[in-house]
Structures are given as C-alpha cells and as structure tokens.
Amino acid sequence: MGNNDINHAKKVVFKGLILLAIITVLEVFIALFGNGHLIEGVRLAKWIMYPMMIGLSLYKAYFIIYEFMHMKYEMQGLRFTVLLPMLLLVWAVIAFFNEGNNWKHNRQVIQQKNQIGIEHIATPPAPANHGEEVHPGNEH
Amino acid sequence: MDSVAVHSNVAENDQDMWEGGKTPFKASYGKLMMWYFLVSDAFTFAGFLIAYGTLKFSVPTWPLPDFVFSSLPGGITHAPLIFVTIMTFVLIASSVTMVRAVQEGHRENKNGVVFWMGMTILGGAAFLGCQAWEWTTLIGGENMTVTTNPFGSHVIDGVYLDDPHGHPYEASIQPESFHAGETYLIHKDHETDKWIQRRYQTSEGQVGVQEFGPKAFGALFFFITGFHGFHVFSGVLFLLIIMVNAASGIYAARKNGYEMVEKIGLYWHFVDLVWVFVFLAYYLL
Helix, strand or coil, rough: CCCHHHHHHHHHHHHHHHHHHHHHHHHHHHHHCCCCCCCCCCCCCCCHHHHHHHHHHHHHHHHHHHHCHHHHHHHHHHHHHHHHHHHHHHHHHHHHHHHHHHHHHHHHHHHHHHHHHHHHCCCCCCCCCCCCCCCCCCCC | CCCEEEHHHHHHHHCCCCCCCCCCHHHCCCHHHHHHHHHHHHHHHHHHHHHHHHHHHHHCCCCCCCHCCCCCCCEEECCCCHHHHHHHHHHHHHHHHHHHHHHHCCCCCCCHHHHHHHHHHHHHHHHHHHHHHHHEEECCCCCCCCCCCCEEEECEEECEEEECCCCCCCCCCCCCCCCCEEECCCCCCCCCEECCCCCCCCCCCCEEECCCCHHHHHHHHHHHHHHHHHHHHHHHHHHHHHHHHHHHHHHHCCCCHHHHHHHHHHHHHHHHHHCCCCCCHHHCC
C-alpha cells in the first residue's frame, strides 16, 4: 500500500464513520419523532416508521459487510456462499411471526370462550314473575 | 543446510495452497473458515431475534422501548433511547478503529496495528461498561429479572384510583389518567419490599390492577444482550491476545499482511453487525 492508497483508505474509513453515525441518529430520530417525543401530539403510523427503520438498518448491515469486512473485494463465490443462506431467514421471519400472530388469536378465542362460561354461570336469572320463586338451573 | 532452506521455502508456498493445490475463492483457509463461522453465528442470533419477534406478536401488549430504556447515568430518567444511541456510537467507533488496524497491517506497519487495536479494545471495553450500567439500572433500580417483568402496558384508556405510592387518591386531587398502549413500571416499596400495583378504572368502567408485563421481554432481553455482550467480551480478549502477538513481532515475521488481525477484524465487525439488528429489534421497533 503506497502513501496515496493509505490516504484514500483513511478517507473511506472516515466517510464510513460519518455515514453510520448519521444513519443511527436518523433511526433514533424516526423512533422519537414517530412516538411523539419531539413534538407534542405528532406521531407517525407504524407502517411508515417500521419500513424506514428496517431499511436503514439493512443499509447499515450492507455497508459494514461490504466495506468494513471487505466483502466487496472477495470473489463472487465467497459472497454467494455467505450471503445466499441468509435468504432462508426471510422465510423463517414470515413463518414464525405468522405463528406468533396465531398464538395471540388462539388466546383471544380461549379468553372469549372462558368469558362466555363465566357469564353463563354468574348471571342470576332475571326475576321475571313477581311473587313466584325462581329456581335457578330449572330451565326448560 | 541447503536442503533445509529449500524445504522451508516449499513449505512457505504450500501454506497458501489448500490440499487441492488451489485456494478456494482466493481466500486463505483461516479467513474462509472465519466467514463460515460467522454464517453459523448469524443463524444463532437470528434464531434469538426471531423468537423475540414471535413472542412479541403472540401477546396483546409489549413494553414500549422508549419508555423502558430512558435512563441516563446521573439520575436522568426521561431521555428515551439516548443512552443506547451512545452505546451504538461506541461500537461503531470501535469498528472503525478496527478497519484502521487492518489497513496498517496491510502496510506491515507494526506500531500502527498495535495502536489501532488498542483503540478498538478501549471501545469494546467502553461498550461493556455501558452495558453493565444498563443491566444494573434494570436489575437494581427497576427490578426486572429473567422471570419478572415489571414493565406492563395498558390495553384501554382510563384513570388511576391509587397514587404512585399505592394509596387511594384523595377527593381533592385530580387523578392521573392514561391511554391505551402506554407502558408503566410497577415499583417496589423500599420498606416493605412489596410490589405497588396501582388500581385503575378504565373508560368502560371496569376496575383493574396493574398487571406485570410479558415475562419473555425480560428473559429475552438479558439473554440476547447477554449473548451479544459475551461476544464483545470474548472479542476483547482475542483482540488483546492478538495485539500482544502483533507487538511481539510474530506477525511481522510471517509477512502475510497481518492476516490474523484481518481475521479478528472480521469477527469484530460481525459483533457490530449483530448489534445493528439487536438495536433494531429491541430498541427501535
């Protein structure tokens, strides 16, 4: 590495530091602004915030892998053997989050059914007829 | 003497070749295997983070990170996500100094390698210190443990019937109100060591008591950040060993551009990479 090269390399590193710092600040800004911490009463919808934050994080990951870990300068075969298996995680995320959502749904169903049971037992029969004794559990 | 010299010469060339007589992907054995180790480690971390997401999806409410992580050293309490942003900066900075160490290695500049590795170690140690403070605050100050999560969330709007000390509000005082989705922290009475679960009345008229939050939040927080922190800790140890080796001149004698520094560099950047996703999953989303 010559003197020119090292100066160029230093510049790349400095740029990387600034870039990653700015992206991190931006992410935190979105989180704070979107949750109403910066301006009272102003909030962002989650479907706007989340894709932005996920996108910025993925860009950070790309930058760290390609620049800092020098993946850019490796052979294509090495890149593929390392990065392609990560695509499996896409399905893992979809499948497991869907499963988690189903657990929530099942819990709600069970809770509702329990509620029905409690109400059925706990509700005293309405005194419909005056003077007449009502026998609980003696329904026809 | 001559034959020995020839033999060692051949051996040196052989080091660059794998058994098949070629270097796959033009990478050394050690570097390639470091990459594949990192692939397997990435799946481990992905498993933990996906488990976190799955459990978060499976319950109606989840503690809001900008409420849970809002303390700063010095008793400041309403600074959401500021401390963890500082932690992220520290880790990014240590990643950048690591890049410098690898660059100086390529230039065969021993002093440069040792200096920048030293800076990286300082960054790693600072990050561990930050994490120790964060854990101490959560465990010691806010009583979160692996099995108890005092950070719960409201499901519907309402007003509190008890004040923060657990006593019913006096008639003259305007009671505190809350909104759906807001996270609260159940405090502990310092004298009796009992939880203060405030009673509240929802806008629909039901009376309830502050419930504890999902256990998985605390358990996975300590597990995931702990596993990451352990990676940082072992990374600092490896960096120390390799820095001492570099200073001793052992890598200079190998004349391979301080490849060992490059390998530990890959590991160190990976630790930073994982933090990007831990930060995203735990503190941002």
